[in-house]
Structures are given as structure tokens and as C-alpha cells.
Amino acid sequence: MSDYVQMWKDLGMDLETHDLLCQVLPTAVGDVYLTQENRPTAMDFWDLVISEVHGIRPAELIAAQKEGRKVFGTFCVYVPDEVIVAANGIVTGLCGGSQFWVPDGETVLPKSTCPLVKASVGARLGRTCPFFRIADMYVGETTCDGKKKAYEILGEDVPMYIMDVPQMKREKDILKWKDEIAEFAKKVEEFTGNKITVENLAEAIRVINEKRKALQRVYDCRKSECLPISGRDALLMTQISFFDDPVRCAQMCNRLADELEQRIKDGVSVVPAGTKRILVTGTPLAVPNWKLHNIIETSGGAVVCEEMCTGTRYFENLVDESKTTLDEQFMALSERYMKTNCACFTPNTGRIDDILRLCNEYKVDGVIDCSLKFCCLYDTEKYSVSRALKDAGVPVLSLETDYTDTDAEQLRTRIGAFIEMING
Amino acid sequence: MKYNIGIDIGSTCAKTVVLDGDKNILHRLLQPTGWSSVETAEAIHDKLTELGVDWNDAAVVATGYGRISVPYADKCVTEITCHGKGACHIFGSEDITVIDIGGQDTKLICVEDGMVKDFIMNDKCSAGTGRFLEIMANTLSVKLDELCELASHGGGVSISSMCTVFAESEVISLIGRGEQKQNIAFGVVDSIVKKVATQAGRLHLAGTKVCLTGGLCDFEYVCRQLSAALKSQVLTHPDGRYAGAIGAALSAASIKK
Numbered sequence: 001m002s003d004y005v006q007m008w009k010d011l012g013m014d015l016e017t018h019d020l021l022c023q024v025l026p027t028a029v030g031d032v033y034l035t036q037e038n039r040p041t042a043m044d045f046w047d048l049v050i051s052e053v054h055g056i057r058p059a060e061l062i063a064a065q066k067e068g069r070k071v072f073g074t075f076c077v078y079v080p081d082e083v084i085v086a087a088n089g090i091v092t093g094l095c096g097g098s099q100f101w102v103p104d105g106e107t108v109l110p111k112s113t114c115p116l117v118k119a120s121v122g123a124r125l126g127r128t129c130p131f132f133r134i135a136d137m138y139v140g141e142t143t144c145d146g147k148k149k150a151y152e153i154l155g156e157d158v159p160m161y162i163m164d165v166p167q168m169k170r171e172k173d174i175l176k177w178k179d180e181i182a183e184f185a186k187k188v189e190e191f192t193g194n195k196i197t198v199e200n201l202a203e204a205i206r207v208i209n210e211k212r213k214a215l216q217r218v219y220d221c222r223k224s225e226c227l228p229i230s231g232r233d234a235l236l237m238t239q240i241s242f243f244d245d246p247v248r249c250a251q252m253c254n255r256l257a258d259e260l261e262q263r264i265k266d267g268v269s270v271v272p273a274g275t276k277r278i279l280v281t282g283t284p285l286a287v288p289n290w291k292l293h294n295i296i297e298t299s300g301g302a303v304v305c306e307e308m309c310t311g312t313r314y315f316e317n318l319v320d321e322s323k324t325t326l327d328e329q330f331m332a333l334s335e336r337y338m339k340t341n342c343a344c345f346t347p348n349t350g351r352i353d354d355i356l357r358l359c360n361e362y363k364v365d366g367v368i369d370c371s372l373k374f375c376c377l378y379d380t381e382k383y384s385v386s387r388a389l390k391d392a393g394v395p396v397l398s399l400e401t402d403y404t405d406t407d408a409e410q411l412r413t414r415i416g417a418f419i420e421m422i423n424g
Numbered sequence: 425m426k427y428n429i430g431i432d433i434g435s436t437c438a439k440t441v442v443l444d445g446d447k448n449i450l451h452r453l454l455q456p457t458g459w460s461s462v463e464t465a466e467a468i469h470d471k472l473t474e475l476g477v478d479w480n481d482a483a484v485v486a487t488g489y490g491r492i493s494v495p496y497a498d499k500c501v502t503e504i505t506c507h508g509k510g511a512c513h514i515f516g517s518e519d520i521t522v523i524d525i526g527g528q529d530t531k532l533i534c535v536e537d538g539m540v541k542d543f544i545m546n547d548k549c550s551a552g553t554g555r556f557l558e559i560m561a562n563t564l565s566v567k568l569d570e571l572c573e574l575a576s577h578g579g580g581v582s583i584s585s586m587c588t589v590f591a592e593s594e595v596i597s598l599i600g601r602g603e604q605k606q607n608i609a610f611g612v613v614d615s616i617v618k619k620v621a622t623q624a625g626r627l628h629l630a631g632t633k634v635c636l637t638g639g640l641c642d643f644e645y646v647c648r649q650l651s652a653a654l655k656s657q658v659l660t661h662p663d664g665r666y667a668g669a670i671g672a673a674l675s676a677a678s679i680k681k
């Protein structure tokens with residue numbers, strides 16, 4: 001990554017500390033990814049992106065900024081990309097997924113904050129992530145308490161806009177979210193200097209829908225008994241899709257899906273027949289958090305689906321493309337986004353329905369429900385998730401973990417025992 | 425196979441059981457795990473050779489947290505599966521709930537038709553594990569069996585801290601206040617029993633036999649208090665602490681060489 005040193009300097013990054021991160025990441029990638037056998041060749045794109053994750057895409061973003069485009073950093077799949085893309089803005093995900101950033105976050109946040117929030121704040125304040133430096137504006141949302149309060153702290157350091165996400169899903173909440181989107185659109189217009197029109201919003205809706213369809217195509221391949229891609233590889237694809245240009249993302253996912261569909265026809269599987277198929281559900285797995293997938297897939301299981309925001313919650317449901325006024329388009333956006341079932345809402349029975357449906361679609365043998373430490377929302381929901389699954393006769397294992405490696409052996413025992421259990 | 429060997433390398437003790445082809449126990453070994461599980465595994469190997477085990481006619485399954493440190497094992501199986509299997513064998517029942525209070529973790533395992541159906545494991549903190557009792561016995565300057573004996577005569581004290589470190593300072597301040605040792609001992613055992621009972625509330629115990637395995641099963645008082653808290657007779661067996669090793673040896677019996 002050495003060619004990017006000047007760029008990192010210009011971004012005001014802490015180069016010395018950042019070097020440490022640059023040293024550990026390749027080892028992690030090597031251990032988790034390059035040890036796998038029989039990977040789809042189309043994964044070369046994501047291997048390249050991850051190997052230069054702080055170089056290639058940041059350089060593109062900076063080039064775009066020089067042409068006057070604005071970069072918006074987001075933390076939640078509720079923030080509508082379409083609005084930003086319509087105004088010729090660029091969206092980049094900003095969730096921190098490494099323990100590396102946690103200590104810097106803990107200098108300002110309580111220890112009992114979820115690691116995702118601590119890492120995100122730490123990545124900004126520690127000046128060790130180019131994406132957090134590049135973003136011209138951060139867009140937060142009123143989802144969980146940890147994030148809400150963290151945004152107040154981040155807002156002292158960077159322009160911050162907060163969207164007020166409803167807590168329930170009644171008709172009036174959907175209307176309220178539509179108004180929030182319309183208001184956000186005004187802010188985006190002001191910040192980018194570009195007008196949002198019916199035409200450019202329609203085009204943005206189409207572009208993001210295409211990206212969703214492409215991601216779904218790859219996931220559809222994972223439904224096959226002949227499993228053409230590992231969970232680790234699919235997760236990497238999903239994680240990177242938060243950072244990439246949406247059009248290229250769709251292209252690359254479609255290219256991967258082409259190969260996977262061919263593999264299924266040819267009977268090429270990445271695991272031996274009879275390998276137990278695991279659905280993972282719970283809190284998001286932000287890049288480079290591959291710990292859970294890695295342990296499952298080196299303990300005799302295969303991850304076939306993620307009911308997560310780095311998974312199906314990101315791309316399921318399309319926005320209606322037939323609307324012809326801005327008002328109708330905002331409503332169509334609200335309706336689509338409000339279908340995402342996050343534990344921040346109450347009640348959230350839709351998530352249980354999703355999990356049960358996905359168990360069928362992906363022919364799942366067992367579910368691992370994993371939440372990040374100190375995420376009280378998803379932790380609490382484990383109770384109803386496991387009850388529903390037990391009633392449906394699907395084995396379930398509930399776990400809690402963070403970004404450290406200290407519990408890896410304990411997780412290995414639990415996950416190993418769970419797979420032994422479903423193997424019978 | 426004539427020698428089916430199960431080796432359970434736990435955090436404090438290593439347990440080894442040798443079964444013959446008819447599942448009769450030929451040998452039981454118990455030793456502290458010490459600093460190195462690898463050395464412990466070697467010592468076990470030597471001991472078994474001394475006992476006349478013919479390695480050409482033996483299958484070995486390792487379990488416990490040190491399971492990966494047994495180089496001569498044919499297979500590793502997690503302690504959950506092994507404890508479930510072992511308990512079924514010891515207690516002669518295919519439907520059983522196993523409570524294993526180990527040195528560093530506590531496991532609750534539901535077995536139906538001889539198969540693990542569900543399990544809960546606490547290994548996040550030492551509170552609620554055997555380690556907790558050991559530390560508290562130390563603080564009170566008594567041995568573990570004395571602690572249990574004392575506790576059976578005490579009452580009235582409850583330890584409220586969830587964490588071992590805080591519980592220890594709570595115990596120290598109780599000592600400082602002149603609280604009777606037996607009452608403190610009662611509070612200590614009561615705290616671990618309540619913790620296990622709360623965890624058990626997450627599993628469905630109804631109808632099945634409940635048994636206690638692991639290092640604590642020799643303490644009759646712990647067993648009695650657990651029975652009261654779970655409102656169900658908790659069974660123990662002299663081979664209880666070998667449940668994991670027996671389960672591993674049973675798995676070894678099904679290895680085809």
C-alpha cells in the first residue's frame with residue numbers, strides 16, 4: 001500500500017499508527033481468505049479491493065471530490081443512498097469492524113458501548129481510517145442509543161446530519177419517514193449544490209435497485225444444495241458493497257453470479273456434500289470482522305446466508321420504480337426502507353418471519369444468532385428468535401462476542417458442539 | 425478395538441478413561457493439567473503404556489479445552505458432546521439434563537434419545553464456576569470440602585456481587601465485620617447455586633433426570649442445594665467427574681480404523 005502514503009498524509013492521518021493496521025490486515029486476509037480452497041475466480045476483484053482497502057477506493061473518492069462531488073459517510077442501512085446518488089453525491093459506509101479502533105473510541109465513550117460504535121468513533125478520532133477522513137458529511141440516524149450519543153461526539157469533529165428513524169412501523173411512521181427523506185433531500189441538494197429531480201432520482205433508484213438485484217443473485221446461488229461459494233467470500237462481497245461505486249458493484253456481483261450459476265450447473269461445491277448449512281443472524285459484521293464466519297467454516301459448517309445488515313437486510317426489497325413525482329418517489333423509498341426489520345423497532349416480529357422464511361429458502365440446518373457485546377437490542381431479541389426457531393424445529397445457538405480474539409477458543413467450543421449436535 | 429481411550433483435558437484437571445470393547449472401565453486417571461496441556465498429554469501416554477495399553481489396538485478421542493494438545497488423538501470432540509454421552513452412560517438414561525460445574529466454565533446440556541438437544545455454557549466470567557468456589561475457600565482459608573461442610577451449618581448471608589473480584593472483596597468485608605464463617609460459606613455456595621439455577625431456567629428441565637458432573641459432584645451439600653433450587657432431585661455418581669472422559673472413550677469406540 002506504499003504508493004498511498006502521500007494521500008494519507010494529505011488526509012491528515014496518523015501514519016505511524018496506521019502502519020500498524022496495514023501490517024495486521026494482510027495476515028488476517030491471508031488466514032481467513034487465502035487458506036480457502038476452490039474459490040470462485042471472480043473473487044479476485046474483492047481480494048484486490050481488500051488488499052488495498054485504504055488505497056484504491058479512497059483514491060477514487062478523492063479524485064471525485066476534486067471534480068466537485070461530495071462524499072457522504074453513513075452508518076445504517078436506513079439512510080437512503082438513492083437521495084445522495086440522485087444529487088451526484090457518493091455514499092460510503094463507515095462502520096468500524098476492527099478491534100484496532102476500539103481503544104481510541106474508549107477514550108471518549110463508556111466501555112460498555114458496543115464495539116461497532118467504539119470502533120467507528122475511534123477510527124475518526126484516531127485518524128487511522130481514510131474513509132472517515134474523506135467523508136465530507138456524516139449522516140447518522142436515531143436508531144440505537146449508543147449511536148445517537150456517539151453522533152453528538154462525532155458531530156463536534158465533522159459535519160453531521162441526523163435522520164430521525166421511527167421506532168414503530170405504523171402508517172403514520174411510514175409517512176413520517178417519507179418526510180424525513182424529503183427533508184434530507186433538501187439538505188443533500190444544499191450540500192452538493194445539485195438539484196434533485198424526478199429524472200435523476202428515478203435513475204438513482206434504478207441504479208441502487210440493480211445493485212440490490214445483483215447481490216440477491218449471488219445470494220440466490222447460495223440457496224443451492226451444491227454450495228458454489230463460501231460464507232466468508234459472500235460476506236466479503238457484501239461488506240465491500242457498502243464502499244464501492246454502485247454501478248461497478250452490480251457489475252462485479254453479476255459477474256460473480258454468472259460464475260456461481262455455472263458452478264451449480266457443473267456441480268462444483270466448496271464444501272463436501274452433507275456439510276451443515278448455517279444461517280447467521282444478528283448485529284452487522286462490519287469489515288474486517290470475519291471472526292464468526294471463519295470459526296463456523298473451520299469447524300465443519302458452511303454459512304449459507306446472513307440475516308444481517310451486512311446481508312439480506314441490506315438488499316432485500318426493491319423500491320417501486322414507477323413513480324412520477326418527487327413526492328411519490330419519496331413515499332416509495334420510505335415504504336421500501338421501512339420493510340427492513342431492525343431490532344431498534346418495536347414490535348419487530350417481521351424479523352422473526354424473515355428468519356423463518358430464510359431458513360426455508362436457504363435449506364438451513366441450524367441458526368447462529370450472534371450479537372455484539374453491549375448491544376442490548378439484538379441481545380434481548382435472542383429470546384424471541386430462539387423460541388420461534390425451537391418451535392419450528394430449527395436448532396439455534398445464541399452467542400455474544402466482540403472484536404477481540406480472546407474468546408475465539410470458547411466460541412470454537414460452542415460452535416463445534418453445535419455442529420456436532422446437528423450432525424447427530 | 426480393545427482399548428477405547430477418552431482424554432478430557434480440562435482447565436484444572438486432566439481425566440482419562442480406558443474402556444474395553446464391552447464398554448467396561450479398565451482404567452481411570454486423574455491428574456492436574458498443570459501449565460502445559462502438551463506435557464500432560466505426554467504424561468498420560470506414558471502412564472497408559474505402563475498400564476499395558478496396546479497402542480496398536482487403541483482408539484483415542486480428546487476433549488476439553490486442551491483437546492487440540494493431544495497429538496496422538498484420532499479425533500477431537502467438544503466437551504459438550506462428550507459430557508452428554510458420558511452422563512447417559514453413567515446414569516443409564518437416554519434423556520437427561522447434565523449440569524457440569526467445571527473449573528472455568530459451567531455447562532448445562534439437555535440430552536434427548538442419547539443426543540444433545542440444546543446446551544448453555546457460561547465461560548465469560550469465573551462467577552458461577554468451580555473457580556469461584558476455590559477463590560472464596562482461599563479467602564476464608566479453608567479447603568473446598570470444608571467450605572461445603574461449613575456452609576451446611578450456616579445461613580442468612582447473601583453475596584450480591586456478580587463478579588468474582590467484587591464478590592471476594594464482599595467476603596473480605598464480611599469477615600472484617602465479624603460475620604461467622606459458616607454463614608459466609610453458606611452465602612458463597614448459595615450464590616453459585618442460584619446462578620446455575622437461573623441458567624437452567626433457560627432450558628426446559630421438565631420431566632428429565634437432572635445430574636451433576638464435574639469436580640463439584642462429590643460435594644453432597646452442593647447437590648442438595650441445587651436440588652432444592654431446581655425443585656428436582658439432582659443425581660450424582662462417583663464417576664461423575666469422569667463423564668467427559670467416558671463420553672470421549674465412547675466416541676473412540678465408534679471410530680473405525
Ligand code: SF4
Nearest residue numbers: 075076077143309342
Ligand atoms: S442493525 Fe439497525 S441500526 Fe444497525 S445498520 Fe442495521 S438497521 Fe441500522
Ligand code: SF4
Nearest residue numbers: 114116144146283375
Ligand atoms: S450492534 Fe446494536 S448497539 Fe451496536 S450499533 Fe448496532 S444496534 Fe447499536
